[in-house]
Amino acid sequence: ETFILCDNKPVAWKQIAEDIATRLNSKPEFVSIPYKVALFAAVILEFLWKSLNKKTPPPITKYRVSVPRKNLIFSNKKAKAILGYNPKISWNDGLEKTINWYCDYISRKSSIKTGY
Numbered sequence: 001e002t003f004i005l006c007d008n009k010p011v012a013w014k015q016i017a018e019d020i021a022t023r024l025n026s027k028p029e030f031v032s033i034p035y036k037v038a039l040f041a042a043v044i045l046e047f048l049w050k051s052l053n054k055k056t057p058p059p060i061t062k063y064r065v066s067v068p069r070k071n072l073i074f075s076n077k078k079a080k081a082i083l084g085y086n087p088k089i090s091w092n093d094g095l096e097k098t099i100n101w102y103c104d105y106i107s108r109k110s111s112i113k114t115g116y
Contacts, residue, residue, distance in 0.1 A: 003079040013072040
């Protein structure tokens with residue numbers, strides 16, 4: 001089973017993107033493309049990638065096109081009911097710690113490759 005571990009405030013997918021961008025001093029880029037156009041492009045690209053035996057997924061897939069159409073809200077309700085989960089860290093604090101860890105990780109990884 002899959003469990004969402006977050007604080008007690010449900011959070012939407014778009015809000016997650018906005019919160020991450022804000023903490024990275026960036027602006028989230030939401031591109032608006034008509035669904036049928038994006039789906040057509042995804043079908044063509046998936047076909048081409050498969051025909052060319054590419055190992056990586058194409059930049060646009062049917063799945064990636066379908067996700068933004070859904071109003072995805074993440075909640076810990078199931079984890080609380082089944083696991084007795086009780087969050088100790090707020091969404092904002094957890095996101096801040098995660099971004100700091102990730103930036104530090106990328107920095108260390110980069111210095112290992114360059115030797116500096």
